[in-house]
Amino acid sequence: MTTEPPSPGISISKTAEPSTLDVSVGPQHPGSGHCRILIRVDGDYIVSADPDIGYVHRGCEKIAEYRNYVSNIPHLERPNIADAIHLNWGYVLPIEELQGVVVPPRGKYISTIAAEMNRIMSHLYGLAIMQGVFSGHTTIFMWAFGDRDLFIELAEMLTGARLTYSFLVPGGPRRDLPFGFEDRLSRLLDYFEKRLVEYDRIFFSNPSVIARAKGIGVLKREDAKKLGVVGPVLRASGVKYDVRKVEPYGAYADLEFDIPTFEEGDSYSRYLIRFEEMKQSVRIIRQALEKIPKGPIARKAPLVAPEGEATGRVESSRGEITYLVMGDNSDKPSRVKIMNGSFRNLIALPFLVRNVHVADMPIIYGSLDYWPVEADR
Amino acid sequence: MSTAVLGAMYEGIKHIFKHTFTMKYPYQKVLLPKGFRGRHLLYMDKCTGCGICAWICPERCISMVPVTDNKEYPQNPEKRFPQYWYARCCFCHFCTEYCPTGALDYTPDYELAEYDRELLLWSPERLSRPPTNIGEYQSVFHGKDGNQGVTFEPVIKQKSK
Amino acid sequence: MSQDTLQDFAGVWIGKMSELVQTIIGSGPIKYIVNWSRMYALWPVHITTACCSAEFGAMMGPRLDPERFGMQAVAGGLRQCDLLIVEGTVTKKMAKRLKIVYEQMPKPRYVIAMGDCACSGGLFHDSYSIVNDVHKLFPIDVYVPGCPPRPEALLSAIVKLREKIRRQEVFA
CATH class of the missing domain: 1.20.890 (cAMP-dependent Protein Kinase, Chain A)
Known part of the structure; x- marks a missing residue:
């Protein structure tokens, strides 16, 4: 094995004061893995923190240069398999723009339904592990994971895989809604709405959860704008910004939904914003199932993209994802660049964990819903 | 506040009397939907050996190999068929979709674990055998509008008319 | 004397x-x-090398409760663990840590390579930053292909590993 160069950006242990102690959290710890956070503690308080990322850097952007446009889809959605369809969609949108292919309305509706189902799954995953396990609440882990599996079953029915769908190709989705899908989905949504009430009672209104999360890790509106955080973390700080409204893609322009925001900007409001977004996702799916038009689902797209560059923006469950794709008249892209929500939200972590108890760090880390693989790409 | 604590406790205790969600896996297997992307099934009487599957494969896990058996394949005189290395296949099934003759198909077979890495190399003959371990359980909602929870129950096979 | x-x-x-x-x-x-x-005491280490951890979590979840097989929910201490599940891609940065984790585990210890990336490099086999041959770091008992494998597939690998343990010698 080659010797490892010192990680860039980590300057924590150079100027140590005698009363402080440096602790390395991770990469192997009972919560999540593949991210190390170097923290300096003074007694029980964190003086400073420095996330050491790059444990899962797999070079997605480089690999994308030696595979053709369709073959790129599977590995470009691997960075976030809890939310695979958004990474997939963000990559497909610029290619369609380059090729001048317009997806038929039914294809757009199917993509929207699949994406909103995936948002619910991803928020349930975050609720189970990032928020449930990290705050020591095992019941919500079991409940949220159990209900996530029911959504996964339907996603399996639609796309043929549990998490890594590779569902959208340039031109539209790969499959039409299967027989009996709408009925099963609306029954599941009925069940899920009842479960949301129970989630509220056992987790979000639970005084022990409120005591641990309320007022911890406050990110003010101005700071959130300055740091450039995106997605639920930004909206929990009171900024009403959502790509689905600002620059509608898919079928979002035809559908009615709200963007929930909270003013407090603490960990508890970041918990709640995902809970509210799940309710909105249920509403979007219900509308989409009603309004879905008939017709073809996909157009035939060429395998070659012309010269030029295009960007695609989608609102994933962890924030905005921007893809830049550059074509050069061949069947392979000459450059693919990904900017995602996890990486941008991690920037807030060192600011949030200053002068808090060590025991509050998992809460703040969990409330950011950070997915290390996505940030490392 | 005390009412909220009691509410949370009640919510948890209520579920003791509901259905168990756990599926007893090695004995109960879930019935996978049609078109589930498990391992591939190769129809050797349809494959022409064109190699489009190997071209579209994102991770280059397909190689076209000659088959040494006594049968004759009129559509494939060179007897070249795809061979899959499942240690690398990501089950995207672009090969199945791009196959011009429909020689590849989806199967609900996912139990591919092996003690040895070399056994993950599936020859065309092995790929052409249909799977045997297919589950028959399905998640079922209970009570009015699924208010009572979910269990796994065997799928009732409808009689063919 | x-x-x-x-x-x-x-x-x-x-x-x-x-x-x-x-x-x-x-x-x-x-x-x-x-x-x-x-x-009946296969306790897994929780070191998540990459994205297969999502399906590892689903395997640990309520649907396929592996505590039926005596698998405890993930423990933090490596000294109590018997089973190392390599959950996905091993990058060059992570390989060093993974080797340290393996060496810290007490014998007998078992390794399951979960996912294509741990078996052979998978989708990222031509990347500049990953280790394709995880089996050269330490011996691997069971390989589970899939990207990611279904939780049932991972559980079937654990059933296979239990078969292997049943047949093994005590002091191997």
């Missing part, structure tokens, strides 16, 4: 005793009991 000869004497005696103990334990019924207890 000098210190050295005393130690030699003790060493010979302890060596003979441990040989005797090994032959007794390695024989029929006791071996069965030892292997049975190992089979």
Whole structure:
């Protein structure tokens, strides 16, 4: 094995004061893995923190240069398999723009339904592990994971895989809604709405959860704008910004939904914003199932993209994802660049964990819903 | 506040009397939907050996190999068929979709674990055998509008008319 | 008697005793009991090398409750763990840590390579930053293909590993 160069950006242990102690959290710890956070503690308080990322850097952007446009889809959605369809969609949108292919309305509706189902799954995953396990609440882990599996079953029915769908190709989705899908989905949504009430009672209104999360890790509106955080973390700080409204893609322009925001900007409001977004996702799916038009689902797209560059923006469950794709008249892209929500939200972590108890760090880390693989790409 | 604590406790205790969600896996297997992307099934009487599957494969896990058996394949005189290395296949099934003759198909077979890495190399003959371990359980909602929870129950096979 | 000869004497005696103990334990019924207890106490290490951890979480979830097989929910301490599940891609940065984790585990220890990336490099086999040959870092008992494998597939690998443990010698 080659010797490892010192990680860039980590300057924590150079100027140590005698009363402080440096602790390395991770990469192997009972919560999540593949991210190390170097923290300096003074007694029980964190003086400073420095996330050491790059444990899962797999070079997605480089690999994308030696595979053709369709073959790129599977590995470009691997960075976030809890939310695979958004990474997939963000990559497909610029290619369609380059090729001048317009997806038929039914294809757009199917993509929207699949994406909103995936948002619910991803928020349930975050609720189970990032928020449930990290705050020591095992019941919500079991409940949220159990209900996530029911959504996964339907996603399996639609796309043929549990998490890594590779569902959208340039031109539209790969499959039409299967027989009996709408009925099963609306029954599941009925069940899920009842479960949301129970989630509220056992987790979000639970005084022990409120005591641990309320007022911890406050990110003010101005700071959130300055740091450039995106997605639920930004909206929990009171900024009403959502790509689905600002620059509608898919079928979002035809559908009615709200963007929930909270003013407090603490960990508890970041918990709640995902809970509210799940309710909105249920509403979007219900509308989409009603309004879905008939017709073809996909157009035939060429395998070659012309010269030029295009960007695609989608609102994933962890924030905005921007893809830049550059074509050069061949069947392979000459450059693919990904900017995602996890990486941008991690920037807030060192600011949030200053002068808090060590025991509050998992809460703040969990409330950011950070997915290390996505940030490392 | 005390009412909220009691509410949370009640919510948890209520579920003791509901259905168990756990599926007893090695004995109960879930019935996978049609078109589930498990391992591939190769129809050797349809494959022409064109190699489009190997071209579209994102991770280059397909190689076209000659088959040494006594049968004759009129559509494939060179007897070249795809061979899959499942240690690398990501089950995207672009090969199945791009196959011009429909020689590849989806199967609900996912139990591919092996003690040895070399056994993950599936020859065309092995790929052409249909799977045997297919589950028959399905998640079922209970009570009015699924208010009572979910269990796994065997799928009732409808009689063919 | 000098210190050295005393130690030699003790060493010979302890060596003979441990040989005797090994032959007794390695024989029929006791071996069965030892292997049975190992089979029902496979505690996994929680080191998530990449994205297969999502399906590892689903395997640990309520649907396929692996505590039926004596698999505890993930423990933080490596000294109590028997099973290392390599959950996905091993990057060059992570490989060093993974090797340290493996060496810290007490014997007997078992390794499952979960996912294509841990088996052979998978989708990222031509990347500049990952380790394709995880089996060269440490011996691997069961390979589970899939990208990611279904939780049931991972559980079937654990069932296979239990078969292997049932048949193994106590002091291998």
